Amino acid sequence: MKRVLIGAAILLVIVSCGQKENVVKLGLVAPLTGDVKTFGESTKNGFTIAVDEANAKGGINGKQIKVYISDDKNDPTEASNAGSKLINQDGVRLLIGSVSSKCSIPLSELCETMGAVMITPTSTNPKVTIRDDGSRKAMVFRACFIDPFQGAVAAKFALDNLKAKTSAILYDVGNDYVKGLAEFYRDNFTKGGGTIVAYESYAKDDADFSAILTKVKKENPDILYVPDYYNKVALIAKQARQLGIKSVMMGGDGWDSPDMIKIAGDAIEGGYFTNHYSPDDPRPEVQEWVKKYSARFGAKPDALATLAYDATSLMIAAATKAGSDDPAKVRDALQSLQLKAVSGSVTFDSSGNPIKSAAILRYTRTGQEYVATVTP
């Protein structure tokens, strides 16, 4: 069995080495299996809509887009292998991926070395585009905020608008997106004069938060900041309300999902979160997007799908602007691009991060409600 597979694999290496088609190759690396498969699926959906749209309009510079998808299981080694396969085996030079920073970082190193352009839709760790020594990875961009920005925005809103004095923070110790937001929120909240009364961590697989929530209840903070993804937040919110915690809950863009109310119910009512955009935003891009996604997938899009759509659109727009799929040219086009994306008007700064404003939204009993916009 092994030998058949090894043989087949070697054959594929040789066969795929010499293909030259008249297409533009676009790759996607996302967690299509594993415990965050649902995020990977959303990402893939957003990506697919963007590609199909572009192809329907004639593709990039007249060439159809050919899609190469690889799964990274939300594991850094797999992400590196998946990316390597797309770049070296399939000859892809334009990549979208991945979802979590721990996968995007090795992917970004690979893209940088091999000269492929990469846009990550949702990885927020600054290290994806900037190395430890401060130098920029020229080929790598992202479509989402970085942690420092969101954390600061949330803290400011809590202090100024919600007039909060005390806050508790719960974060996932093994997830650097959550940890990053928690840290920046904490730093900004304290700098602004507030007090952090509890800073508790949990692990990814935890489902029982009674211990740390009981701790939080004792302190009775004004705000409970839980910057995790909607599934965890829903769980924590429910247990918190069950225990009788009355604090206002706040979070980040991971809260954005049509499933949030489905899972959390009224536990999340009144919770605020920072996001890239609001689905109620009357801007035509947003309304079009929500309609498109619902028509195709039967549900409203969540933040991951939206960002994936934006990232892909950015890549396509850059390639079109550059008039070629040569990675260096696309890269330059991207750096100087300005696009009216769904999640806001996007331009990139020198670190490869998009300069866009953040929206503050609130969950009501039935959906999300727009509250305010914060510009950087």
Add this chain to the structure above:
Amino acid sequence: MSEEPKGREQEAKCDQAAGAGSIPPREDGQASALGRVAPWAITVLAYAVITVLISTRMINPYWQQIIQFALIMAISGLGLNLIYGYTGQFSLGHAAFYGIGAYTSALITKSFPHSGIPMFVLSMFAAVAVVAAVAFLIGMPILRLKSDYLGIATLAFGIIVKVLFDNADRVIPKLGGSRGMLGIPKYTNFTWTFFMALAALLVIRNFVFSSLGRACISIREDEIAAESVGVNTTKYKTLGFVLGCSFAGAAGVLYAHLYSFLHPSNFDFLKSIDVLLIVVLGGLGSMSGTIVAAIGWTFLLEGLRVILPPQILDWRLVIYPLLLIIVMILRPRGLWGGVEFGFLKPSERWTQSSKSTN
């Protein structure tokens, strides 16, 4: 609950030992010059061929990475084989030592970024030393536990180590914690992995066929009997454990400098299970089996990635465990069943130690 049903266990263990670690002599005629030179010639040839293919880009960087990863898993697997296959100590925490080796060496090479290969070598020695020390310290108290309990204790240790990795950035920010540690210089290449794998193979082979190895095997076979004939079981169990974990540490060093990014999730207990899988699939107590299984397993997983069309990409991880179950049911002794490549077996000098014949 009760005494172990000794009869059945004993039988199974004997069968397991057959061919593996019990050392039947080679047939006559092995002393010929060709017989001794051939394996070396093949090794050198294999190395040469692959290196040429790499430099002419016939093997693209993707497959290069995969081949090296397979060899790294082989080194780690050889270590676990020594601990479990040859010494009979059921360890479920192998990935922890792999991780300690990786992080230690990465910390050193990152701290001295422009010192090149000599620093890499230094970091390797340092990493292996640290891993050996930790293995010794944890081994001392827990190696006296009996098989399944030892498994749990090592599993627990593995989890503790992972929690420490997650929080490491509080103590040494460079280690990154759950942010990951990036920017590790890429020193590993095919030459390094190939020769380290070769060295690992030679070390374990010489160990296993020496009196030290025989002591370890006797512990696996029947610890009480070994003790009663004067084998210092504590000493040899610890020796086997420390040596095996050191292999894992060395593999970790190579891994860190190949993928140049470390994240604690790379070293959780599921990864320990992966190595165990490779060792069992190859056949306990079979070095050749471990190497073949490591290469086969890696290529199977990647091969499935390459072959499967995008619509059913998520079936990759449904097919893989099904294959695993089928293989185990059909070949419970492992694919290689305790057989070694001929050239790995010793010459007639070691005849006396045969415990059972095939």
Add this chain to the structure above:
Amino acid sequence: MAYFLQQLINGLQLGFVYALIALGYTMVYGIVRLINFAHGDVFMVGAFLGYYGILRFHFPFPVALAFAMIGCAILGISIERIAYKPLRSAPRIASLITAMGVSLFLEYFTSLKFVFGPNYLAYPRPFKLVTYQVGGVSFSTIQIIVFAVAIGLLIVLQYFVQRTKVGMAMRAVSFDKETAGLMGINVNQIISLTFGIGSALAAAGGVLYGVAYPQINPFMGIMPGLKAFVAAVLGGIGSIPGAVLGAVIMGVVETTTSAFVSSTMRDAVAFSILIIVLIVKPTGLLGAKGTEKV
């Protein structure tokens, strides 16, 4: 004081859920010396069966619970027949690896879209949720249900194992399989029964877990399964009271460490305690000191 009691209740709730899972591990180990890694995933399937029972078939809660338990009993017995039975005379490690394979299969297969799907689903609570306050400590219908069901099942199990003929047969087989067979016990049937009961208990654990921590997904079984297994070993693997004791200790230690020491190091502390206990008592807290015949 009230705070401590509150945390204690939290810990006990978690501990009892672990106990239901741990029992399956310990019973199976006692009888075939197998660490059934797939057990945590049977727990997961149980939770999902309960979910579908309540939402899709509109069963009342006790019926949904029974539905999940029966469903998983069948699942457990099938797994045993298909994957473990052929390996009964093979080296034990082979069954262990197969168990790993079954575990992975259950996780990834159920996460396929046409099975359970990868999404995180909210668990329904088909009963009225009332919270009571007694002297600063709050507990709710959920805790009452968890304790009631868990303790009830434990009592039933204990009675079954100690006071019935079949229970005696189970004890005999786990003591000495060959001799029990010679005494006229149908060993295969008893083994299947053990798997069935263990899986049913895990399913109950799954439903209770879903009710208490109301979110499920195909990978939810990995960590609780691991912790329950550790609990079973802590208490002495093969011992039923040991499994319960170990599980309750794990639950309480986890919760109190989170509450009073540090939530980050919670797992490290729990597992360190395990290692220390094993060093002092190598066969677990209530484990029998096996004499080895030479």
